[in-house]
Amino acid sequence: MPGFASISAQQLFRLVGTTDCPVLIDIQIEPDFAADPRLIPGAFRHAHDRIETLIPDLVGRRAVVICQKGKKLSEGAAALLRCHGVEAENLEGGALGWVADGLPMIPAAVLPTSNLWVTRHRPKIDRIACPWLIRRFVDASARFLFVTPAEVEAVAEKFGATPYDIEGVTFSHRGEKCSFDAFLDDFALHTEALDRLATVVRGADTDRHDLAPQAAGLLAVSVGLSRQFKDDLSQLEAGMVVYDALYRWARDGFDEGHDWPAGRKS
Template sequence: MPALTTTVPHLLRLIGTPEAPVLLDVRAEDDRAIDPRLLPASRCRDHATVAEWAPNYAGRAVVVACQHGMRISEGVAAALCQAGASATVLEGGFQAWDDAGGPLVRPDHMPPRDTWGRTLWVTQAEPKIDRVACPWLIRRFVDPEAVFLFLAPAEVEQVARRFGATPFDIEGVFWGHRGRDCTFDTMLDEFGLESETLERMADIVRRAGSGSFDEVPEAAGLLAASLGFSRMYRDDLSQLDAAISLYDAFYRWSRDVVRAVPAWPALQPPA
């Protein structure tokens, strides 16, 4: 019996949201060598060793993609289902996703992963705008298992060297501000994430960080909410976990609601 499939339009609606499934790229090495870009938030897995790693996904929703969504991904999906996962095949595979203009991640500057396969990032404490927006972007589009450390500014570079962490949103590092662009802009550019929705969010993040609200009033709302979150939590990691939902909301607004006209109830004149 053929494996169940997930269509590209359906997956496009899930990517970037908390409802996104685990996405596994099981393309053959030859195909990956031709186009090394990655499906967003995906992990590359060797289909030949699926019996070894399939149990790690028991109980999870998984979408499997090979180059064209055929034999390799169907075999992997079947093995995952046998191991207790709810696995489907991306219809048309990587090629169909690319043809539809789905966002893809360039691996050129992908940070190294730790023993558990996670990327490790470090920045200064008391996150506000960029230092929450960037972790949101990484977890939703690059590495869902990414780990973030928040430290005193003087400790960031030393910890980065000692623990193999990637510093971001501090002065003088690769993943930082460039001219008028904020770190969120830098990440979109370096990861090659081309999306009208993400570009709209970048404009809001950039203006919220610089205090320029005239043309993008939503930036003032993001700043106000970010400052509120910073007063609600003394622990930076707890604040990050809570504030991620704020960026989920801005993503949905930027994707689905930005052109909608609110149907405010008509005001009745006083009696």
């Protein structure tokens, strides 16, 4: 059992990717982080001796503080946050404990320096699924620009944004796989649930409904959302709810069926 004001790696893993996920603050000192420069999905780096600068952004939110071993640095920083009324815990066992449990870690080298992303306007599937993945597992503060297809790369250059889901960029289709798959590969986010969801996204995005029976439904919902919303950002916010639900299905409910009235004759 986790100690006082701490959370286990498995307990935290159940929260990562959901709307209930706490703010994840990695305060490992540079030598410790350099020994394994990877981040727990959704975490961001911050100096332990500047933890109080985060307080204005943490009011009313839950936070988990992460150091290498889950000892003095994270315990002290979490306790300091609690002095300011923040609901803060430390990760039991720290980053090393997370790795020992075989849980996913994102290589810091692949993370963009900016939280700004850009893609083609009028999104359908990949261009909504990828922002959901980024916000839930990589950077909760990520912002997304939807622009004319011909201007994506120029906008990326001028505004320091990372382009995705267009030809010739890093995060795009690769062979028979789609951009969502590329993010899972490069961010090392392969889990049973995300791989199951990726199959549905790939089937819907590449018109391969044979890959998963849910693919046709996702296509229908995605086309419906694109017709319902003229504003791409409004569509993205609605789509976030859809993918939140799909992730919970992929994680917890994929083997559940529905039959009512029960035992009816065909």
